[in-house]
Amino acid sequence: MYRLLLASTVLLSLGSVALAADAVYSDPVVETPVSAYNWSGFYIGAHAGYAWGDYTLFSNSGDGPNVDVDGFVGGATIGYNWQWDYLVLGIEADISNGPDGTTSQGTAGPVWGCITGDCNAEIEYFGTVRGRLGVAFDRWLVYGTAGYAYGEVEGGIENSDQQGGGSADGWAAGLGTEFGWTEHWSTKAEYLHVDLGDIPFGTGVGTEDFEGDGDFDVFRLGVNYRF
Numbered sequence: 001m002y003r004l005l006l007a008s009t010v011l012l013s014l015g016s017v018a019l020a021a022d023a024v025y026s027d028p029v030v031e032t033p034v035s036a037y038n039w040s041g042f043y044i045g046a047h048a049g050y051a052w053g054d055y056t057l058f059s060n061s062g063d064g065p066n067v068d069v070d071g072f073v074g075g076a077t078i079g080y081n082w083q084w085d086y087l088v089l090g091i092e093a094d095i096s097n098g099p100d101g102t103t104s105q106g107t108a109g110p111v112w113g114c115i116t117g118d119c120n121a122e123i124e125y126f127g128t129v130r131g132r133l134g135v136a137f138d139r140w141l142v143y144g145t146a147g148y149a150y151g152e153v154e155g156g157i158e159n160s161d162q163q164g165g166g167s168a169d170g171w172a173a174g175l176g177t178e179f180g181w182t183e184h185w186s187t188k189a190e191y192l193h194v195d196l197g198d199i200p201f202g203t204g205v206g207t208e209d210f211e212g213d214g215d216f217d218v219f220r221l222g223v224n225y226r227f
Contacts, residue, residue, distance in 0.1 A: 098123025
């Protein structure tokens with residue numbers, strides 16, 4: 001009887017040790033990490049940078065000279081972000097002045113030239129309404145963006161009926177990165193390619209329309225305040 005009790009006690013002790021070992025050495029629970037910085041919410045901002053591009057003036061009769069456009073651009077931004085872990089989805093709208101340029105009077109094109117004055121092209125202002133899709137690395141956000149672009153333009157040949165302007169629209173797409181300095185303030189660097197389609201200028205003899213075919217690129221820095 002004594003030996004039976006002793007054996008039972010030893011077996012119970014070994015079982016307790018095994019259970020305790022299982023409890024101590026059970027597989028750890030792995031939790032999916034999330035971005036510590038919160039990119040969600042409504043924001044407003046301002047941006048400034050440089051734009052460059054070129055437009056070929058053309059009409060029903062054929063192509064005219066090429067006009068290079070460039071210059072300082074600056075404006076305002078408004079947007080909203082939603083965040084799921086590392087994924088950030090947003091919508092953003094902005095408006096800015098645009099680039100401009102001239103080609104000297106007397107310059108010849110393939111079919112016609114700048115006879116009465118300088119050939120010119122000016123993006124008086126342009127704006128975009130874009131989606132943004134990015135990945136957050138805590139305070140860093142890297143994103144791609146694309147959407148609708150619109151603007152008001154003027155150009156043609158100075159001192160002639162070919163000088164004119166109007167509205168234009170098209171698309172814009174680009175890449176950017178943003179850094180959150182505080183809970184509310186962030187700064188960004190962004191590149192956009194903007195294509196407003198064929199931009200309208202003046203009219204010539206009869207029903208001859210003068211337009212510009214081209215696009216431009218923008219690099220800008222910005223600051224945003226998140227509410």
